[in-house]
Amino acid sequence: MNSDRIDRALSVLLNLSQHPDGRTLKHLSEDLGLPMSSAHDLLQAMVEIDAVRTIGPRNYALGTKAIALSLTIVDSISLRNIARQYLAALSSAISENVYLGVRTGDTVSYVDRFEASQVLSVVMQLGSERPLHASSVGKLMAAYNPDLEQKVLSASTLHAYTPFTKTNREELRREYARIREQGFSMSDGESVEGIVGLSTPIWDHTGTAVAAVHVSAPRGRLAEDRRPFVIDQLRQAGNGISTQLGADLQDRGARLSAEA
Incomplete structure (x- = not known):
């Protein structure tokens, strides 16, 4: 994973930490300045490792691994x-x-x-x-x-x-x-x-x-x-x-x- 992708992943976590009720794919795409398809691929990769979780159709929130990491920090x-x-x-x-x-x-x-x-x-x-x-x-x-x-x-x-x-x-x-x-x-x-x-x-x-x-x-x-x-x-x-x-x-x- 290159540094730009890591930076985007961290931006996703920061964004979701400010929206405890979740954020839609459309809003995340706009916030991150990414095409919908790129934002979707990034979010799916983060869902697979439980850093992000889905809470509805195209709606995302922090996953349990991200929460555990934040607690440690x-x-x-x-x-x-x-x-x-x-x-x-x-x-x-x-x-x-x-x-x-x-x-x-x-x-x-x-x-x-x-x-x-x-x-x-x-x-x-x-x-x-x-x-x-x-x-x-x-x-x-x-x-x-x-x-x-x-x-x-x-x-x-x-x-x-x-x-x-x-x-x-x-x-x-x-x-x-x-x-x-x-x-x-x-x-x-x-x-x-x-x-x-x-x-x-x-x-x-x-x-x-x-x-x-x-x-x-x-x-x-x-x-x-x-x-x-x-x-x-x-x-x-x-x-x-x-x-x-x-x-x-x-x-x-x-x-x-x-x-x-």
Whole structure:
């Protein structure tokens, strides 16, 4: 690959990083000053190595490899770096694998993980996308980001990953409202049978839910009588990370009380 092609590939990644909801082939072609055919060939090559992914007909977004690379490059100043000490303490406190989930365009992904020493544990692949209607971290981010919620509620079809996946839009609308009211989300066998997931939000200085603290475990280890303790620990970790990001949690609590 010559230097000009590498430069164009980097320009594609920079462009897509500024458009988390994706960019059409036509717009990318115009932005890069390339003929449509050349832009298409370049994008297809990047799709093959997972640096770019398709999210619709001739619509492109950053791929999981590009996201993983960007996280490595900015690790010293990133959310991921700030969150690590809290995730480590959380994993130790609840003796379960814990994750940091973030929004990636119109989906969510896990970008960090701390593993506990359980014999039987749930290990989710970093960079893997999680559904907005069938995972606790996905439902949490959709509940707190109106555009993501609308994507789910207006989708033509919603995939049923298990017999317990919620695919009724009115039921999901109520679920998102309940998440906002209670401040956490749960999935119970909705994406993987027998697995319970719990997630709480991470807020930035603007009051936006930018990420989630998440745990997944077999249902027997996240039974109803243990969930309040685990949720409390998740909240403490999320609040600690939020504070480091400059979130004003007291102001947010006051606004929620006023809205209630």
